[in-house]
Each structure stands twice: as C-alpha cells, then as structure tokens.
Amino acid sequence: MMPEISLNVLDVTENSTRAGAKLVSILIQADHISDTLTIRIEDDGCGMTPEQVAQVTDPFFTTRTTRKVGLGIPFYKYAAESTGGSFSIDSQVGVGTVVTAVFGLSHIDRMPLGDITSTIHTLIVYHPETDFVYTYQVDERFFTLDTREFREILGDVPFSEPEISQYIMEYLTENKCDVDQGAVL
Secondary structure, three states: OOOOHHHHHHHHHHHHHHOOOOEEEEEEEEEOOOOEEEEEEEEOOOOOOHHHHHHOOOOOOOOOOOOOOOOHHHHHHHHHHOOOOEEEEEEEOOOEEEEEEEEEOOOOOOOOOOOHHHHHHHHHHHOOOOEEEEEEEEOOEEEEEEHHHHHHHHOOOOOOOHHHHHHHHHHHHHHHHHHHOOOOO
C-alpha cells in the first residue's frame, strides 16, 4: 500500500494521461463537519467499458503490458474503505472516467494526504499535453489552479521552464497554506 494519499492521486492521474486525457480535474476536499476527505479525479480520456470498470479493482487485472498485476486502484479502494469511507469509479467509453475516494478524515487508519503540492506540480510540469484543473478545499476555504489560464498568459512557454516551474510550485504552496492555514491533512 502507498504511504500517502498523494501517491494514489499521482497513480490514478497517470492512468488518466495514459488514457489520452486532455483535461484532468482533481479535487481535494476536507470537510471537518462531515469528517471526510474526498479525492475526486475526473478525466476526458478514452474511458472504460462496464466490464473493465467491474474488473479494475481486481489486483490481477491490468491493461498494461509491462506487468501482470495492477495494485494501485485495489489498494486505493482498500485505503478509503478501511477508514469507513467509500470508493467508486464511473466511466464511459469515449467520454472519460471519474474516480472518487472518500476517507474518514479523523479515522486512525487514514493515511496522511502527503505532499500533494509536489504531486500536482509534477503532474503539471511533466504532462505538457494535458491541462489540469486542481481544486484544494478545506471546509469553506479553497483555491483552484487551471493550467488553461496559465497557458493563455504564457503562450508557448513550457511549464517545465525553470522560472515557470518554480512559480507554479510557489503558487501551489502559498495557496495551500492560505486554505489549510498550516493544518496537516
């Protein structure tokens, strides 16, 4: 099992990019009143058939040819459900996929969120062909980063350009701190 939830976010989002997604939306939402941490990843990739959706939580099912098992999704599902939460995958061929994991926020067995800022930064910088809409929310406070807005301003300047990459990291870090006010999820 992965030691932090942000690595699951990375794994699922990498699946989205391999599925040809041009737009991936990632929501991290902590709600202290309902005591939940919701992670929702939605893409416009190739989608899955109902049969594939039914099999995707089986560790011995994978569409990848480089290995015979796929443990990311089954472990992610187990991690959410073991905290009293839930896990779902909705997908339609030619439309895309939505993966939602809900964790018990204060549950003793919940993994820490981890370094979500570095995860999102990595996805943005190393997947220049994909746009990301990232929303980080704690109770009523939130911020959203939409790479399409960055592209409008930057034109053809790649996100991997050192100054741009550093700016994106600083933007993510500062806004996350404003939203969670230093609390560790």
